[in-house]
Amino acid sequence: MNIIVCIKRVPDTEARIRVDGSGAGIDKTGIKYDLSPYDAFAVEAALRLKEAAGEGEVTLLTLGESSSQETLRKGLAMGADRAVLLTGEVTLDGLATAKTLAAELEGVEADLFLLGIKAADDDQQQVGPMVAALTGRPCVSGVSSFEVNGSTATCHREVEGGSEVVEVDMPAVLCMTKGPNEPRLAALKGIMAAKKKPLEEKPATEHASRVRLARLSEPPARAPGRIVGEGADAVPELVRLLREEANAI
Amino acid sequence: MANILAFAEQREGQLGSAAREAVSVAARLAEAAGGAAHAIVLGGPGISSVAAGLGAYGATTISVGEHDALADYNPESWVAPIVDQIRSGDYAAVIFAATTLGKDLAPRVAAHLDVPLASDVTEVELSGGTVSVTRPVFSGKAFANLEIEASPALVSIRPNVFQATEQDAVGEVSTFTPDIDVSALRVRVIDRKSAAEGSVDVSEASVVVSGGRGMKDPENWGLLEELREALGSDAALGASRAVVDAGWRPHGEQVGQTGKTVAPKLYIAVGISGAVQHLAGMRTAQTIVAINRDTDAPIFGVADYGIVGDLFDVVPRLTAEIGALKAGD
Ligand SMILES: Cc1cc2nc3c(=O)[nH]c(=O)nc-3n(C[C@H](O)[C@H](O)[C@H](O)COP(=O)(O)OP(=O)(O)OC[C@H]3O[C@@H](n4cnc5c(N)ncnc54)[C@H](O)[C@@H]3O)c2cc1C
Ligand SMILES: Nc1ncnc2c1ncn2[C@@H]1O[C@H](COP(=O)(O)O)[C@@H](O)[C@H]1O
Numbered sequence: 001m002n003i004i005v006c007i008k009r010v011p012d013t014e015a016r017i018r019v020d021g022s023g024a025g026i027d028k029t030g031i032k033y034d035l036s037p038y039d040a041f042a043v044e045a046a047l048r049l050k051e052a053a054g055e056g057e058v059t060l061l062t063l064g065e066s067s068s069q070e071t072l073r074k075g076l077a078m079g080a081d082r083a084v085l086l087t088g089e090v091t092l093d094g095l096a097t098a099k100t101l102a103a104e105l106e107g108v109e110a111d112l113f114l115l116g117i118k119a120a121d122d123d124q125q126q127v128g129p130m131v132a133a134l135t136g137r138p139c140v141s142g143v144s145s146f147e148v149n150g151s152t153a154t155c156h157r158e159v160e161g162g163s164e165v166v167e168v169d170m171p172a173v174l175c176m177t178k179g180p181n182e183p184r185l186a187a188l189k190g191i192m193a194a195k196k197k198p199l200e201e202k203p204a205t206e207h208a209s210r211v212r213l214a215r216l217s218e219p220p221a222r223a224p225g226r227i228v229g230e231g232a233d234a235v236p237e238l239v240r241l242l243r244e245e246a247n248a249i
Numbered sequence: 250m251a252n253i254l255a256f257a258e259q260r261e262g263q264l265g266s267a268a269r270e271a272v273s274v275a276a277r278l279a280e281a282a283g284g285a286a287h288a289i290v291l292g293g294p295g296i297s298s299v300a301a302g303l304g305a306y307g308a309t310t311i312s313v314g315e316h317d318a319l320a321d322y323n324p325e326s327w328v329a330p331i332v333d334q335i336r337s338g339d340y341a342a343v344i345f346a347a348t349t350l351g352k353d354l355a356p357r358v359a360a361h362l363d364v365p366l367a368s369d370v371t372e373v374e375l376s377g378g379t380v381s382v383t384r385p386v387f388s389g390k391a392f393a394n395l396e397i398e399a400s401p402a403l404v405s406i407r408p409n410v411f412q413a414t415e416q417d418a419v420g421e422v423s424t425f426t427p428d429i430d431v432s433a434l435r436v437r438v439i440d441r442k443s444a445a446e447g448s449v450d451v452s453e454a455s456v457v458v459s460g461g462r463g464m465k466d467p468e469n470w471g472l473l474e475e476l477r478e479a480l481g482s483d484a485a486l487g488a489s490r491a492v493v494d495a496g497w498r499p500h501g502e503q504v505g506q507t508g509k510t511v512a513p514k515l516y517i518a519v520g521i522s523g524a525v526q527h528l529a530g531m532r533t534a535q536t537i538v539a540i541n542r543d544t545d546a547p548i549f550g551v552a553d554y555g556i557v558g559d560l561f562d563v564v565p566r567l568t569a570e571i572g573a574l575k576a577g578d
Contacts (some may be wrong), residue, residue, distance in 0.1 A: 010388070013388070013506050013525065013526050013529070014525055015387075015390075015393050016390075017387045017390035019391060026387070026391065028272055029552070030380065036508065037506060037507050045517075050414075050434075058268070068485070075402075075523060092386075092393060092395060093365045094356070094365065095360065095363070095364070095368065096365070097367065098356075098360065099451075102431045103449070117300065119384065120387075120388060120506065121387055122384055122386055123369065123384075123385065123388060124354075124368045124369075124386070125347075125352045125354035125356075125368055125369065126359070126365075126366055126368050127356075128356075129353060129354075129356040129360070130359065130360040132357070133328075133357045133360035133361055134360050134432070136481075137437050138325065138435035139357075139436070141352070141360070142349060142353070144500065150303060153481045158258070158500065159349045159350070159441075159503050160348060160349050160350075160450035160452060161443060161444040161448060161449065161450040162441060162443040162444050162501075163441075163442050164437065164438055164440065164441045164442075165438070165439050165440040165441075166436060166437065166438050166509070167436070167437045167439050168424070168435060168436045168437075168522055169289075169351040169435040169436075176348070177507075178500060178503070178507040178508070182494075193347040194398040204415060206427050209365075209396070210364075210365045210396055210397065210398045210399045211365050211395050211396070211397055212395065213321070213369065213393055213394070213395055214381065214384075214394040214395060214396055215393075215394040215395075215564065216391055216392070216393050217391065217392050217394070217567070218390075218391055218392075219385075219390065219391065219392055219532070222551055222553070222554070224541075225537070225549060225550070225552040225553045225554065225555060226553070226554060226555070227544075227549065227555045227556070227557055228554050228555060228556055229556060229557075230556070230557045230558050231557075231558035231559070231563065232555045232558065232563050232565075232566040234558070234563075235563060235566040235567050235570050236570060238538065238554055238556060238567070239464045239570045239571060239574060242515070242538070242552055243574065246535075246553065246554075247537040248456075248514055248515040248516065248535065249456075249480065249498045249571060249574070249575075
């Protein structure tokens, strides 16, 4: 079972985001970076599948700066076998990213290609289905868990107000959401082993962004909230405010 | 003159707010561009009778693809008819709703047309032939203003953010039957479970009542259920990750970084501390109410209105007061 997982290095979910002086980027001082949360679920799913199959290889692929090595090493420490870093600029044009990844994945023989459903920095939720379309492979998005049976994968996905079971022919692209299996933490042994695992770094075939970032801004501060009162006695006043001031009920 | 296309999503043969919002946005942009708004709907036989209703939201023509294989969403059969319509129409922009379906479909269409997509936008404008959008990034911790330097500009709009505006207009419906080879589909839906009849999804509800670890026990969710009922049919239940991970509530209800993003008119957080990853999913709600016994809970930092107190006292009273208010309407 050979599985390729596309992962991205993003600011840690706790990170405080401040816009820098240029108004078109974030102030990177003090920001910790980590594997994007959904990508961690994708790595976990890949490792479990390989373990269940008892054979195969899990390859990690990322497009990013050299610092993404650290994120790849984390995935290797979790148990992935090898990693590829395409060094290049990541823009807000998801299609440009998808083209770069697709160029690398074109013609590659693997059973499954896993991505996170959404990267925690640009929140675009688009690269997975785009990579699938560009490489001509079938794709299921929003997969919380799946089972492989022969040449198909049976995927469980959440949709508005319900759930679906979808069967897809392999090789397939699956965009993973949070699933039942919490991503594992790398053990010390894994961290040591990861240092020796192959990590190939090469320049990306870059595609110009056709999405121009005009301005990045911090969210408008919400008008300071107010504590209406304490305990159940505050409820009538809350209801009055919701109706008369906020027009919300 | 430039026309704008809206992809109007049907679910179980009905057009909902996602369709109306997309068409309304298309109509507004078309007016700015001096062109017309068109809509495309895909569905099973008979869908055209429902589709005609989109005229009232400003679609002058409504193309309806009818086919047995289109009754339910399948990316393998839905992309081609939309790509064909876009190619034949010389559109300046195409509007999708950023629903589960729209977020699955729009990127595929974008890749086929080789044009970028701006996902989940909260503002969109068209001026001087350029489409510009605002969209939350870093889980809502920042907003990016973007200009899309390609035509057509593909955009998906965050549900509940844009107003659906009814006009005194009718649209012309034309029906076509796409060519679909069902045996060639590489993705097959083999089972579909709908949630309870009439329930709305948390990502689309206009009111959300969310519970966190402060609820103490899954048995106590009856309290939130009653509050949801008092708030009306457009209200849904949400949850923090802590209670989803504990198995108290299904993941489909989780709001936040690794759950759903919601933008309701009213969000009521009950016994939720307001961790940054939770805020990521709900900070664009119009009005936020927090009920928490800890004055220092970070949720009060984003709440418009807060009550400090024991939720087991506050929630039943809130349900009763809202019930009484609604009964008097
Ligand atoms: C990568 C990552 C992704 C994450 N994604 C998400 C996500 O998508 N969504 C999410 O919600 N979290 C997410 N989290 C988890 C998040 O960090 C918090 O752990 C979680 O939101 C806490 O849930 P909670 O508010 O229900 O629980 P707690 O933080 O335990 O808060 C419980 C609150 O209830 C109050 N309380 C207790 N008893 C009462 C009472 N009787 N009356 C009134 N108030 C009471 C307490 O004062 C407290 O504020 C994520 C974390 C990480 C690291
Ligand atoms: N620069 C990148 N390198 C590798 N994978 C990526 C990159 N950007 C996005 N992805 C993958 O695509 C998924 C969706 O990203 P997005 O469409 O940007 O929200 C992510 O969860 C990753 O799996």
